[in-house]
Amino acid sequence: MTTTAIDSASQNDKNSVLDSGRNSELGEMQQQVLPLALVHGEAMVEKPLDLFIPPDALEVILEAFEGPLDLLLYLIRKQKFDIVDLPVAEITHQYMEYVDVMKSLKLELAAEYLVMAAILAEIKSRLLLPKTTVDDEEDDPRAELIRRLQEYEIIKRAAEDIDELPRLERDVHLPNVDLPESYKPRVVEAQVDLQDLVLAMQGVLKRVEAFQHHHIQRENLSTRERMSQILAKLKPGQFVEFSDLFLLEEGRAGVVVTFLAILELIKESLVECVQSQVFGHIQVKSV
């Protein structure tokens, strides 16, 4: 199904096609359609015979229906039937012709169309049966179908009305006004609960305790002791070579203790380290 096919069957063609369809000569047409159906393209629209429906055009027409109710409404309209006094036999006949054409065109025939065919057949057969009860409206086998047709018709119109409403994009245009260049978005600050704060502090304290515990056990005492020794070595205002503070004979462990002690002293602002030039000697003095 291509758009070229739609284009090739002009609007007028389609209307005349429908009229011929209404003439209920579809059975005959099918016979003519069949050989032509093998040929695609221009051949089908080249010389339309009187009752000939180009298959592609018919396909378009049939696809224009939203379903069996829509098709039935179309048939009723076309024949000027009264919806409340539906001639079921006739409408069924026409409906089946369309369904047959759909089949012959190997259209993906939706199950709904066949269900409707069955409903129509059932109504028809019930109407043919001799009436056993009083003929009131409730008992009319057509009543349910008519109700459905009416309900569908109402919604079909409503959809058309909604389509007509002015709508954004198509009919309603919104202004597109920018903020000045100077605009800066205002940031909404994060929410903080007092609880978060207390929890954070508890966390810090707990970590600090664990940390201290660890150090006290391992080296804190020796470091503290070494700190005092270093301070004792330093005279106020006098620089001492950084390397002089280490006693190599103490070995690796002793060097580490001294180093930690110096760091601790610096941290507590008790001593000051000075390096006058890059890679030069580091001088230490007490504050």
Added chain:
Amino acid sequence: MNHNQQLKNLIESMLFVADGPLSIKAIQTTLEDDTALTRKQLQAIISELQLDYAERGVNLIEVASGFRFQAANEHADQIALLWKEKAPRYTRAMLETLSLIAYRQPITRGEIEDIRGVSVSSYIIKTLQERNWVKVVGHKEVPGRPALLATTEEFLDYFSLKSLAELPELMPVSEINLDTEQVDEQLETAEA
């Protein structure tokens, strides 16, 4: 410029710059740090703005979720010229499904299928939901607990409606007449 004038200007700016319609409540919330504006005062300012713009190239109108400026109706065609892109068209299946949800809400997909006589594709429901026109408002207490569909404020906004009551009235059953003129028209619009 006095204080009132400034406030009016500010609200005017906000309405112009906002991404969508602004409700009285939204304006109040935005301004609450700076002004103690009552709903009534705000309403008065908006009425004034509506009057100011009544005869201009843009109008201040009310839709379901609030107030918005929009280009005056009479210029719509010419304004459309500014855009090469065509507005999206919606298929009959889509519009009929939307209509059923709008007029018969809350409604299940099965109920829509019963009335239309054909199955409703998931694509249609998905598209309507993605456009934020339709949302699930609950589930029907029947086997399978199917979703109950309803329209949203965005749906009303899109069609410039304040409420569902403003939807076009449904045709009364008695008026279903069968004039033939409509028949060919239907096919033409469906094919177009």
Added chain:
Amino acid sequence: MNHNQQLKNLIESMLFVADGPLSIKAIQTTLEDDTALTRKQLQAIISELQLDYAERGVNLIEVASGFRFQAANEHADQIALLWKEKAPRYTRAMLETLSLIAYRQPITRGEIEDIRGVSVSSYIIKTLQERNWVKVVGHKEVPGRPALLATTEEFLDYFSLKSLAELPELMPVSEINLDTEQVDEQLETAEA
């Protein structure tokens, strides 16, 4: 409404609705089928519009590529309220730093680093200062004269405290029966 008024309204609509600034040329091109508007006439209409909007919430301004409406400058800040950007939640590092300043003030950044065992980024201190929760109250008389940090009145106001004495008492460490995992968890959710 006379013809001129209508034309002015149309141009006003176009300027409002356009995706970007519109040049005189662009307006002329869009309108040329309907009106034979000279450049000069168009210029006059635009000047008139600029005057109409001079004192309003939106102004018609000229930029390099043409004319466009934009929100009046003086309202930018308040309009910006409509676009509240949410700041990320505070990280654990931020909360710990703030709690140390609150409970151990006045305190230097170095001291905070010592207690926390990790360095405190300048960003954290800056953020807390920008929020007006933390301020420098002096300098410690040690080399480098590091700033002594303390909390502000705004900090107390935010947490509805009358004074620092109202800060919740900290449990002695030995009584913290939350195992560390729980604390971490809580902090992580706070950070999330």
